[in-house]
Amino acid sequence: MAATIDVLVIGAGPAALCIAAALAQHGLRVRGIAPHDPSDQWPNTFGIWGPEVDQLGLQHLLEHRWSNCHSYFDIDINHPINYGLFDKQALQQHWLDQCLQGAVDWQLGQVVSVAHDSKYSSITTAAGECLEARLVLDASGHHSPFVKRTQLKPVASQAAYGIVGRFSAPPVEPGQFVLMDYRANHLSEQERNNEPATFLYAMDFGAGLFFVEETSLALAPPVPYGQLKERLWRRLAQRGIEPLQVQHEEFCLFPMNLALPDLKQQLLAFGSAASMVHPASGYLIGAMLRRAPGFAAVIAAGLSQPELSSALIAKRAWRVLWPLELRLKHAIYSFGLDKLIAFNEANLKAFFSSFFTLAQHQWFGFLTNTLSLWQLIVAMLQLFIKSPPNVRWGLIGFSFFKTKL
Numbered sequence: 001m002a003a004t005i006d007v008l009v010i011g012a013g014p015a016a017l018c019i020a021a022a023l024a025q026h027g028l029r030v031r032g033i034a035p036h037d038p039s040d041q042w043p044n045t046f047g048i049w050g051p052e053v054d055q056l057g058l059q060h061l062l063e064h065r066w067s068n069c070h071s072y073f074d075i076d077i078n079h080p081i082n083y084g085l086f087d088k089q090a091l092q093q094h095w096l097d098q099c100l101q102g103a104v105d106w107q108l109g110q111v112v113s114v115a116h117d118s119k120y121s122s123i124t125t126a127a128g129e130c131l132e133a134r135l136v137l138d139a140s141g142h143h144s145p146f147v148k149r150t151q152l153k154p155v156a157s158q159a160a161y162g163i164v165g166r167f168s169a170p171p172v173e174p175g176q177f178v179l180m181d182y183r184a185n186h187l188s189e190q191e192r193n194n195e196p197a198t199f200l201y202a203m204d205f206g207a208g209l210f211f212v213e214e215t216s217l218a219l220a221p222p223v224p225y226g227q228l229k230e231r232l233w234r235r236l237a238q239r240g241i242e243p244l245q246v247q248h249e250e251f252c253l254f255p256m257n258l259a260l261p262d263l264k265q266q267l268l269a270f271g272s273a274a275s276m277v278h279p280a281s282g283y284l285i286g287a288m289l290r291r292a293p294g295f296a297a298v299i300a301a302g303l304s305q306p307e308l309s310s311a312l313i314a315k316r317a318w319r320v321l322w323p324l325e326l327r328l329k330h331a332i333y334s335f336g337l338d339k340l341i342a343f344n345e346a347n348l349k350a351f352f353s354s355f356f357t358l359a360q361h362q363w364f365g366f367l368t369n370t371l372s373l374w375q376l377i378v379a380m381l382q383l384f385i386k387s388p389p390n391v392r393w394g395l396i397g398f399s400f401f402k403t404k405l
Contacts, residue, residue: 005031005133006303008123010111011140012038014046015271015288017095019139022292024102026300032099032106033123033131034140039096042088044250045211050082052286052368061094063087064205066177073182073349077356081364083177085203086285114138114146116266118309134303134310135268135317142255142272148262149275154220156341158282160201160252161228162213168242171202171212178202180215182349186238187231196223197345198231209247212236217348218256218282218341225251256282257334260327263318266311270295274321279333280340281367295321325373332376333369339395347394354387 009020012034023030032038053059062084069079099106109125114136116122121136138144172178181200184192196219202212214232216223236243258275270276270288277284298320302313322330343351356363362379365371371379384392 005029005131006135007031007299008033008121008131008133008136010034010123010136010138010144010146011271011273012036012040012106013139013141013271014042014091014095014285015141015273015276016139017092017099018288018292019137019270019296020104021095021098021102022296023299024099024104026296027102028296028300028303030099030102030104031131031133032104033109033111033125034106035108035110037108038099038106039092042092044252046086046088046091046285048084048086048283048286049364049368050084051364052370053084056286056289058091058094058289059084061086061090063090064203066175066203068173068175069177069179071178071180071182071352071356073180073353075353077353079179079356080360083179111140111146114267116310118311121266121310135266135299135314137268137270138273139270140273142258142275142277144269144273146267147269147273148265148267149259150262151259153257153338155255156218156220156257156337157222157253157255158216158218159222159225159228160213160215160250161225161232162201162211162215162250162252163232163243163246164205164209164211164248164250165243166208166245166247167210167236168244169240170204171210171236171239171241172204174204175206176204180352182345182352184345186234187345192345194344197343197348198223198228200232200235211250213250213252215252218337220341222253254282254284256280257337260322260330261318263322264315265318266314268299268314268317270321275330278367278369279330279337281369283368286368291321328373329369329371329376332380336380336395343391343394347390350388351391351394354391355383357386358383 006028007023007030009016009032020030020032065084067082069083071077111123112126113124120132122132124130138146198214198216201215214228256279260275276287299317
């Protein structure tokens, strides 16, 4: 008996909603399954550069947008590109509405196993229910136990602790967004030289409300939340700032150098489960929005041919999600991250000070993963030339870790 479901999506977070909506727009029969409801409130914020969201035509989904954007290293750098923060509820509802229009069916359940045969895939839930579909797609996050990958090196994760609240004095200038503030005069010299470097990511929400977040670029194992919180309090105290009211606490932890999935597996994936987190900048939402349509289109094209095996459809879909150029770029970004992980606070500040002297289209394209492969190589070579000797030595002083493509 043929399966009544074309694609079964595991998960109910941003990645699951994004790809379920894209699949539904092709008229596919889509069902989502997760332990929680897709309308449950998301805990974390999602930032995106203004030109990205403009190109996607989704600027109406932003809650805040800043043109006064800065980073602080040894110098104050003004970023001439504006930055936005999604209205989480609006973005979620945007995808929920598309899912509703496409008659996507959602059900609660915990998936405990996934199995495949030539024409179908199936999942089994903790309650013992078995669901069959032509394809199963995992969008449940980087912790998925079902996506096959070969992780040859420790997983380096970006960790962050932040609060939305009111303060005794503004933690950033009025109307300002701070991408990275690596100034560390609240730490001792020993801490700056021997402990993981962290930076402040912060923004003015207006009406006396601010978001401040202490962030570690990436580390294996990750910097504990307790240490990040303690550093945030010390950073604020050193500036004579005291939190008066905490409206929300944010805890972020996601892998930056997760190995690519096995592109031969019949199980598909999307979002962080598919290693789509940018290995160098940590951005994900923009990549999901750009890549979902093409990924959904090749899945729909494959499913329109009943004679094709599910394994062949999945193989074609994986190659669209992760073509050779993107795999090579992922390897380059991961190589760069390996170097930065070993940098102390002084070298990180020197590196980023050099990085933002690149042409605007180069550093912007690097952070958003929108440069071509050759543009990326040129940008990295120019960055190497521009960097001071200590940064150059750090970039070449360790062996290149081979990445399976």
